Amino acid sequence: MITSRDNPNVKRIAKLAKRSEARKEGLIYLEGTRLCEEALSSGQKAVEVIVTESRLSWAKEFTPDLEPMVLGDNVFAKISNTVNPQGVAIVIKEPLIGAEIPRRGDNKDIYVVLENTQDPGNLGTIIRTADAFGLTAVIISPTTCDPYNDKVIRATMGSIWHIPVVRKTMAECFEFFSKENVDTVATHLKGNELGSGDLKLPCAYFIGNEGDGLTDETSGRCTKLVKIPMKGRAESLNAAVAASVIGYELSKLI
Amino acid sequence: MITSRDNPNVKRIAKLAKRSEARKEGLIYLEGTRLCEEALSSGQKAVEVIVTESRLSWAKEFTPDLEPMVLGDNVFAKISNTVNPQGVAIVIKEPLIGAEIPRRGDNKDIYVVLENTQDPGNLGTIIRTADAFGLTAVIISPTTCDPYNDKVIRATMGSIWHIPVVRKTMAECFEFFSKENVDTVATHLKGNELGSGDLKLPCAYFIGNEGDGLTDETSGRCTKLVKIPMKGRAESLNAAVAASVIGYELSKLI
Numbered sequence: 001m002i003t004s005r006d007n008p009n010v011k012r013i014a015k016l017a018k019r020s021e022a023r024k025e026g027l028i029y030l031e032g033t034r035l036c037e038e039a040l041s042s043g044q045k046a047v048e049v050i051v052t053e054s055r056l057s058w059a060k061e062f063t064p065d066l067e068p069m070v071l072g073d074n075v076f077a078k079i080s081n082t083v084n085p086q087g088v089a090i091v092i093k094e095p096l097i098g099a100e101i102p103r104r105g106d107n108k109d110i111y112v113v114l115e116n117t118q119d120p121g122n123l124g125t126i127i128r129t130a131d132a133f134g135l136t137a138v139i140i141s142p143t144t145c146d147p148y149n150d151k152v153i154r155a156t157m158g159s160i161w162h163i164p165v166v167r168k169t170m171a172e173c174f175e176f177f178s179k180e181n182v183d184t185v186a187t188h189l190k191g192n193e194l195g196s197g198d199l200k201l202p203c204a205y206f207i208g209n210e211g212d213g214l215t216d217e218t219s220g221r222c223t224k225l226v227k228i229p230m231k232g233r234a235e236s237l238n239a240a241v242a243a244s245v246i247g248y249e250l251s252k253l254i
Numbered sequence: 255m256i257t258s259r260d261n262p263n264v265k266r267i268a269k270l271a272k273r274s275e276a277r278k279e280g281l282i283y284l285e286g287t288r289l290c291e292e293a294l295s296s297g298q299k300a301v302e303v304i305v306t307e308s309r310l311s312w313a314k315e316f317t318p319d320l321e322p323m324v325l326g327d328n329v330f331a332k333i334s335n336t337v338n339p340q341g342v343a344i345v346i347k348e349p350l351i352g353a354e355i356p357r358r359g360d361n362k363d364i365y366v367v368l369e370n371t372q373d374p375g376n377l378g379t380i381i382r383t384a385d386a387f388g389l390t391a392v393i394i395s396p397t398t399c400d401p402y403n404d405k406v407i408r409a410t411m412g413s414i415w416h417i418p419v420v421r422k423t424m425a426e427c428f429e430f431f432s433k434e435n436v437d438t439v440a441t442h443l444k445g446n447e448l449g450s451g452d453l454k455l456p457c458a459y460f461i462g463n464e465g466d467g468l469t470d471e472t473s474g475r476c477t478k479l480v481k482i483p484m485k486g487r488a489e490s491l492n493a494a495v496a497a498s499v500i501g502y503e504l505s506k507l508i
Contacts, residue, residue, distance in 0.1 A: 121375060125492045134485030155492070162487045195506065231388030231508050233416045237498075238379045238409070244495040245502045252449065254485050 001053055003072040010071065013050055014079045016091055019149060023094075028148045031081060031089040035153060037062060042161030044092045052076045052087030063090065081150065094148060097167045101176050102137055109136040109182065110250045111204035112243050113173055115218055116143045119210055123147060124155020125240040126207070131159035133244075133251040138165045139173060139204070174221050177204050184222040186214055187242060191225030194249050199226065201253045207243045255307055257326040264325065267304055268333045270345055273403060277348075282402045285335060285343040289407060291316060296415030298346045306330045306341030317344065335404065348402060351421045355430050356391055363390040363436065364504045365458035366497050367427055369472055370397045373464055377401060378409020379494040380461070385413035387498075387505035392419045393427060393458070424472050431458050438476040440468055441496060445479030448503050453480065455507045461497045 002010055016022045016029045027047070030036050040046065040062050049063040052073050059068035077085050103109055112130050117123050123145055130138050140147065147153075147165050168176075177184050185205040192198040206222060208214035219225070228237060228245055237245070256264055270276045270283045281301070284290050294300065294316050303317040306327050313322035331339050357363055366384050371377050377399055384392050394401065401407075401419050422430075431438050439459040446452040460476060462468035467490075473479070482491060482499055491499070 125495060128488055128492060129495050131486045132484040132488035132491055157488065157490070159488045228502070229505070230386040231505050232385045234382055234386035234411065234413045236411070237383060237386055238494075240492075240495065241379060241383050241498040244491075244498060248482070248499045248502070251483070251485050 001070045001072055002075055005075055005078050007075075009069060010075055010079065013048070013069070013089075013091070017079050017081055017089075019146065022091075023146065023148070026094045028092050028094055028153075029089065030092065030153070032086045033058070033088050036088055036090045038158035039090070039092055039161055042158060044095075044161055046090040046092055048091040050076070050079070050089040050091075055087040058088050095161075095165075097147070097165060099164065099166055101139060101166055101168065101173075102164055103180065104136050107202055108254050109202040110247065110254070111135065111137055111139055111182070112247060113139040113141075113170075113204050113206045114144050114243075115141045115170060115206060115214055116209040116212075117207065117239060118145055119239070120145055120149045120151035121155050122210065122238070122240040124152040124160075126243045127152070127156045127163060127165060128159040129240070129244045129247055131156075131163040133247040134254055135163065135247060135251075138163060140165060140167050142167060142169060170218050170221075173204070183224055185224045185226050185246075186219035186222035187228065187246070188219055188225035189227060191227040193229045194226050194246060195229070199224065199250060199253070201250070203250060205243075205246050205250070207239055210239050255324045255326055256329055259329055259332050261329075263323060264329055264333065267302070267323070267343075267345070271333050271335055271343075273400065276345075277400065277402070280348045282346050282348055283343065284346065284407070286340045287312070287342050290342055290344045292412035293344070293346055293415055296412060298349075298415055300344040300346055302345040304330070304333070304343040304345075309341040312342050349415075349419070351401070351419060353418065353420055355393060355420055355422065355427075356418055357434065358390050361456055362508050363456040364501065364508070365389065365391055365393055365436070366501060367393040367395075367424075367458050367460045368398050368497075369395045369424060369460060369468055370463040370466075371461065371493060372399055373493070374399055374403045374405035375409050376464065376492070376494040378406040378414075380497045381406070381410040381417060381419060382413040383494070383498040383501055385410075385417040387501040388508055389417065389501060389505075392417060394419060394421050396421060396423060424475075427458065428475050437478055439478045439480050439500075440473035440476035441482065441500070442473055442479035443481060445481040447483045448480050448500060449483070453478065453504060453507070455504070457504055459497075459500050459504070461493055464493050
């Protein structure tokens with residue numbers, strides 16, 4: 001058991017517990033039983049497991065192939081990002097976010113493409129919802145926030161490990177969708193009403209930044225415009241709500 | 255201009271800037287041009303206006319009937335809840351949250367009833383979405399978080415001043431809906447699929463706590479059960495997303 005905060009292994013893990021540092025190495029530090037178990041049960045492989053002495057049995061159960069790093073409670077608390085540490089953490093490799101955009105095979109793909117989503121809660125909620133409605137992938141622009149940010153991972157409730165999240169430029173998206181004959185849909189006040197039967201699969205719909213919406217360039221390149229009917233007073237919807245309502249309506253076509 | 259932090263009026267406003275204190279007096283402290291202008295343009299009446307000297311013209315424009323309290327920049331910064339104060343704040347009275355549940359008149363009412371929603375972002379998003387989809391009111395249980403919490407108000411993007419938010423016990427809700435012949439709908443895995451034509455207006459749908467869902471007592475008292483079809487892997491939706499998708503589908507019936 002390591003009881004010194006100056007131990008080089010402790011220093012190394014403490015560094016990885018900072019998202020900005022882990023990101024440089026293509027790693028993700030996860031802490032707490034829920035987050036760790038969600039990742040492991042979804043097939044993510046831990047490269048390190050860190051526990052307090054009282055949680056050794058957890059390591060034996062969930063990461064039987066790894067030699068756990070056992071820390072004294074005080075040392076674990078030093079690393080921990082939480083107020084009440086559960087004494088359980090793992091390090092995993094980032095899934096390949098630069099991978100190609102996947103296809104389903106039956107041509108019933110739905111993609112949600114996020115241009116510059118900034119709020120981690122929104123990104124996490126959209127990933128969770130996309131997974132629930134059976135979308136093929138979530139595609140994020142280079143400026144969209146880090147999907148392995150702790151807040152995003154928590155908000156996805158495990159879906160971050162189930163549905164592909166792919167980072168692409170808008171140019172790469174349009175090139176791919178054009179080649180694959182996937183409709184591209186932007187939300188726009190001049191669009192046809194969602195649910196009017198105008199949309200068909202395969203289809204990619206674009207959601208813009210929370211404050212500014214889609215850029216004119218992106219909405220101008222989409223082949224279809226759609227409007228979410230709103231019979232009340234509010235002029236716009238939260239980005240995650242808009243993404244969810246469109247995803248719900250499109251999933252009826254799967 | 256008040257330049258002393260020990261001025262009794264400054265102390266009084268600093269106290270009101272803490273939500274817990276303002277709540278005791280049935281008041282809401284709002285700061286920043288967006289939040290203040292949203293409330294005022296929606297018909298809320300300021301009972302006090304607090305500005306820095308450079309924002310006196312703002313007070314003249316937006317609260318012409320009130321004598322502004324003018325504070326030195328340092329004194330305003332002491333009161334402020336924000337890192338970069340804009341030098342503009344108002345105090346308003348809380349809208350009457352104990353009011354009766356309203357009816358539309360054409361019997362096409364949709365209500366969303368929140369049983370113990372805890373996340374301010376979720377509550378704010380639900381209020382914003384309910385306003386967008388033309389719901390009659392948002393009804394919150396006694397245990398649901400304070401709708402005049404700063405985070406809730408921000409997330410509603412002004413809708414908090416447009417749509418009635420009424421606090422009622424579940425017993426009061428069921429009594430009212432029964433008397434008024436309003437269908438009561440709970441989300442449940444055994445329910446009919448949303449969008450299957452099973453629902454009609456007037457209708458009240460119930461959304462449970464983020465972690466625990468609806469209590470058995472509440473879902474047991476509802477007259478209809480509905481299930482949001484999910485063709486993917488995630489087992490559940492974020493509370494605000496579930497509320498939004500049902501609100502969207504029901505609003506087609508208005």
